[in-house]
Amino acid sequence: MTVDVRLRLAAGRAVAAERMPYLRVALFAMTPALTTAVPTSAVDAGWRMYANPAFVATLSVDEAAAVWLHEAGHLLHDHAARWAALAEPAERHPLWNAAGDAVINESLRQAGFELPVRGVHWEDVPGAEPGMLTEQLYRLLSRGSTPDPDDCGSGAGGPPRPWEEPGGGVDDGRAVLIRRRVAEDIRAAGDAPAALRRFADETLSPRVDWRRELRSVVRRSRATVAGASDYTFGRVARRAAATPGIVLPALRAPRTFRLDLVVDTSGSMSAARLGRALAELRGITGALRGVAVRVICCDAGAGPPRRVRSVGDVVLTGGGGTDMRVGIAAAAGSRPRADLVVIATDGDTPWPGGPPPANPRARYVALLVDGPRPGVPEWMHEIVIDGAR
Numbered sequence: 001m002t003v004d005v006r007l008r009l010a011a012g013r014a015v016a017a018e019r020m021p022y023l024r025v026a027l028f029a030m031t032p033a034l035t036t037a038v039p040t041s042a043v044d045a046g047w048r049m050y051a052n053p054a055f056v057a058t059l060s061v062d063e064a065a066a067v068w069l070h071e072a073g074h075l076l077h078d079h080a081a082r083w084a085a086l087a088e089p090a091e092r093h094p095l096w097n098a099a100g101d102a103v104i105n106e107s108l109r110q111a112g113f114e115l116p117v118r119g120v121h122w123e124d125v126p127g128a129e130p131g132m133l134t135e136q137l138y139r140l141l142s143r144g145s146t147p148d149p150d151d152c153g154s155g156a157g158g159p160p161r162p163w164e165e166p167g168g169g170v171d172d173g174r175a176v177l178i179r180r181r182v183a184e185d186i187r188a189a190g191d192a193p194a195a196l197r198r199f200a201d202e203t204l205s206p207r208v209d210w211r212r213e214l215r216s217v218v219r220r221s222r223a224t225v226a227g228a229s230d231y232t233f234g235r236v237a238r239r240a241a242a243t244p245g246i247v248l249p250a251l252r253a254p255r256t257f258r259l260d261l262v263v264d265t266s267g268s269m270s271a272a273r274l275g276r277a278l279a280e281l282r283g284i285t286g287a288l289r290g291v292a293v294r295v296i297c298c299d300a301g302a303g304p305p306r307r308v309r310s311v312g313d314v315v316l317t318g319g320g321g322t323d324m325r326v327g328i329a330a331a332a333g334s335r336p337r338a339d340l341v342v343i344a345t346d347g348d349t350p351w352p353g354g355p356p357p358a359n360p361r362a363r364y365v366a367l368l369v370d371g372p373r374p375g376v377p378e379w380m381h382e383i384v385i386d387g388a389r
């Protein structure tokens with residue numbers, strides 16, 4: 001019986017590592033431990049996975065793989081340290097556990113795995129959207145619902161449980177290295193579920209200072225425009241057909257770099273943070289020569305968006321909902337076309353499905369002034385203004 005249970009666990013881990021090879025390093029850093037003290041499975045902060053032998057005996061190999069992947073998820077997402085960082089009352093940990101489960105189970109489902117017992121999914125959390133962070137789901141759960149998931153152990157947050165084995169295992173330093181390695185493998189694989197790709201991004205590019213990121217995007221975008229406009233092969237290419245082998249670039253005067261700033265002026269915006277974002281943009285654009293800035297204020301379908309002369313003239317109108325698609329379309333429709341469109345918003349808005357057909361070649365930046373918000377489309381560059389900075 002015990003031998004069969006151990007083999008089943010081992011087979012589960014092998015299948016998990018085969019189907020999601022980018023998680024191999026994490027899966028094989030974990031140590032399995034059989035115990036009747038947990039009803040199903042759990043994980044501790046030292047990367048030991050506890051499993052009840054009677055529970056394991058009921059699992060198919062695929063289900064055992066899902067159990068491994070689930071518990072590894074708590075470790076990879078560092079739910080223990082993130083729970084500690086929130087400094088919430090200990091009795092609320094079950095809500096955190098449930099929020100973490102929802103994030104993990106989303107990536108399991110995307111990879112085609114199902115847990116033997118239906119776990120918590122994001123759609124069980126009122127008001128949740130796919131792609132939300134554990135912290136966001138936890139806040140939503142804290143509004144009143146009381147899901148009661150199995151305790152996933154100290155690896156999902158909180159103090160060591162009585163049934164956990166003391167000492168040894170993977171320490172924090174090694175855990176950091178494992179997470180980095182797994183994140184690199186996820187990037188290299190390219191076909192990992194979205195939730196894991198987000199994990200990889202967060203692990204490999206720790207949030208850079210938003211000011212520096214914004215400055216860098218504006219400068220890079222301007223450099224591209226300057227480079228492209230100094231020389232052009234456009235018209236010469238046609239003439240070159242007459243003289244094969246020789247293509248001379250034509251020289252063209254550098255043109256003005258055009259930045260459109262679409263500002264969310266709806267009531268939900270935090271005026272202080274928007275102010276900081278605009279001040280920063282004013283600083284960046286003021287320091288560059290040959291930049292033309294247009295500002296378009298936008299809330300819910302506010303007719304033709306208002307134009308203001310400079311970044312400093314933006315006034316929050318307040319009230320109403322938000323539809324930044326109107327402002328983005330207005331920017332795209334403006335002539336001359338913008339090279340860079342920065343959308344400063346809290347992200348509480350529908351987004352266009354793709355780059356606007358009226359100006360598909362501009363670079364689009366979503367500047368989220370109130371912290372991370374899911375839903376920003378892939379084709380936009382996303383910059384999050386962190387609450388702490």
Ligand SMILES: [Zn+2]
Nearest residue numbers: 070101152156
């Ligand atoms: Zn869990």
